[in-house]
Amino acid sequence: MKLTAIGIRRLLQVSSALVIVGLLIEIVSLLWFHPLSFVLFAFVAVALIGLGILVYLASLVLVVTPAAGNSS
Amino acid sequence: MIGMLICQIVLSIILASIFLVRPSLTSATGWKIVAFIGLCVLPGLCIVGGINTHVERSETTRFCTSCHVMVPYGRSLYVDDANHIPAQHLQNHRVPVDMACYSCHEDYTIYGPLKDKMQGLKRIYMQYVSTPPDPAAIRIPGGFKNAQCLHCHSGARSFEENPVHAAMMDSLKSNQVSCLGSGCHDTAHDIANLDHLKFWKPIQ
Numbered sequence: 001m002k003l004t005a006i007g008i009r010r011l012l013q014v015s016s017a018l019v020i021v022g023l024l025i026e027i028v029s030l031l032w033f034h035p036l037s038f039v040l041f042a043f044v045a046v047a048l049i050g051l052g053i054l055v056y057l058a059s060l061v062l063v064v065t066p067a068a069g070n071s072s
Numbered sequence: 073m074i075g076m077l078i079c080q081i082v083l084s085i086i087l088a089s090i091f092l093v094r095p096s097l098t099s100a101t102g103w104k105i106v107a108f109i110g111l112c113v114l115p116g117l118c119i120v121g122g123i124n125t126h127v128e129r130s131e132t133t134r135f136c137t138s139c140h141v142m143v144p145y146g147r148s149l150y151v152d153d154a155n156h157i158p159a160q161h162l163q164n165h166r167v168p169v170d171m172a173c174y175s176c177h178e179d180y181t182i183y184g185p186l187k188d189k190m191q192g193l194k195r196i197y198m199q200y201v202s203t204p205p206d207p208a209a210i211r212i213p214g215g216f217k218n219a220q221c222l223h224c225h226s227g228a229r230s231f232e233e234n235p236v237h238a239a240m241m242d243s244l245k246s247n248q249v250s251c252l253g254s255g256c257h258d259t260a261h262d263i264a265n266l267d268h269l270k271f272w273k274p275i276q
Contacts, residue, residue, distance in 0.1 A: 009095035012107070016092035019115045023081045023088070026122050030074055035139050035196055038126045045122065049115045052088075056111040 011059035015052045022048030077121040084114035127185075130192065136173040139199060144207045145173075148261040152272040155259045157252070163272055166224075177212075180223045208263040216260070218244050221251045 022045045029041035087110025090097065097103040129135050137146030149172060151159040158176065161167045167175035179187050198204055222245065225231040232238065236256070243249040251257050262269065 005099075009098075012091050012095040012098060012111075015111055016088040016095075019088045019111055020085050020092065023085050023115065023118060026118060027078060027081055030078065030122065030125060033129075033134070033138065035135070035192075035199070038130060039193070039196060041122055041126050046119055049119055053112050053115055056107070 008059050008063055011055055011062075015056035015059065018048050018052030018055060022046070022050075022052060074125060077118070077125060080114065080121065081118050084110060084118055087111070087114065127189070130189065131174040131178075132170050133172045133174075134170070139195065141195070141199065141204055141207050141210070142173075144263045144266055145261050147271070148263060148266060150271045150273070151262070151266075152270040153259070156262065156269075157257050157260050159272075163274075175224075176220055178220070179217075180219060215250065216252050218247045218249075218251050 025048065026041060026045040029037040029045055032040070087106065091107055091111060098107045133146070133149075136142050148156070149159055149162040154160050158172070161176065162169060162172045174188075177188070178184060181187075226245075232241075237244065240249055244251065252260055
């Protein structure tokens with residue numbers, strides 16, 4: 001499956017948003033000294049950041065390659 | 073340490089924000105590299121740094137006693153009684169004061185720290201989802217193993233030259249005779265009687 005440039009930009013935005021939200025939650029978990037802060041980090045922040053990275057990597061894999069006839 | 077990690081997280085957020093607002097920038101080769109760093113490398117490093125920080129933090133006495141159930145155990149470290157094993161270990165700095173719980177309760181095996189973390193998650197589940205146990209009724213699954221005492225005491229002159237220890241060294245090492253349960257050093261965290269005990273106040 002290949003995506004158009006617009007689709008890839010959308011994927012990049014989704015990836016950025018997931019990474020940003022995950023990192024903000026990580027900051028909260030680092031500043032909050034509570035047993036639940038580890039749970040917040042391990043199950044929410046890591047999941048969001050990891051998903052963001054995966055979406056970004058997917059956008060690299062699914063990039064549209066120029067057709068062979070158009071390469072010249 | 074946390075300050076540096078937060079700086080790294082903020083830098084990562086700034087880079088990710090650029091691609092949230094202007095994803096079209098990635099059509100240029102230079103920005104492709106920046107996107108790879110901002111959306112893959114730095115967030116990955118932030119996860120590693122976060123795991124490291126949280127794991128280190130979970131080994132501190134302050135973290136262990138931040139659970140309501142563990143508060144009386146934290147208090148028991150200041151009991152003014154030389155027979156009270158955890159208290160005399162902390163008060164005489166036989167264990168690092170800021171890692172007192174972890175020093176004696178860590179499972180000193182390859183996967184021990186991982187097992188401890190899973191046990192900790194189970195306790196968080198019990199605290200917030202299931203029914204938290206009565207602090208006085210908490211018991212270590214499988215009992216307190218001698219290996220945790222011997223990790224520090226084994227090889228120490230005062231321990232090895234003690235005639236009682238020397239006579240039963242093999243039984244102690246094979247866990248056949250328990251250091252705590254055999255009647256020799258049986259006063260650990262005496263939570264049930266905590267209100268009747270005297271406490272030591274460290275000089276600030």
